[in-house]
Amino acid sequence: MDTIVVLNQDQMGHGDRQLGQKILGTFLKKSIGLPDFGAIVFFNAGVKLVAADSPVLTELRLLEERGVDLVPCGTCLQHFGVTPAVGKVSDMDTIVRELGRATKVVTL
Numbered sequence: 001m002d003t004i005v006v007l008n009q010d011q012m013g014h015g016d017r018q019l020g021q022k023i024l025g026t027f028l029k030k031s032i033g034l035p036d037f038g039a040i041v042f043f044n045a046g047v048k049l050v051a052a053d054s055p056v057l058t059e060l061r062l063l064e065e066r067g068v069d070l071v072p073c074g075t076c077l078q079h080f081g082v083t084p085a086v087g088k089v090s091d092m093d094t095i096v097r098e099l100g101r102a103t104k105v106v107t108l
Contacts, residue, residue, distance in 0.1 A: 004104070027108070036104075074090060
């Protein structure tokens, strides 16, 4: 049973960006302990979170070390000019497969 988290923006929720990035960092820190957390899929502005200057890079590295797959969209990375510091560049086929194998998908 895998839970997949979808990050399609570079913050959690809508509204104040600074607050959204802060609470996303807290969410990622707390989610490290989830037993069935299989992957995070990043697309659109969410791919900015895998960049070297990401405000949640430490949390993403810890998740990746724990075995969570970090799956950023290659087209989106190219569009925003982002070179990933974590994760493996993917494509829409991979993203669809990740979502298809999930028992639960959480979009933030």
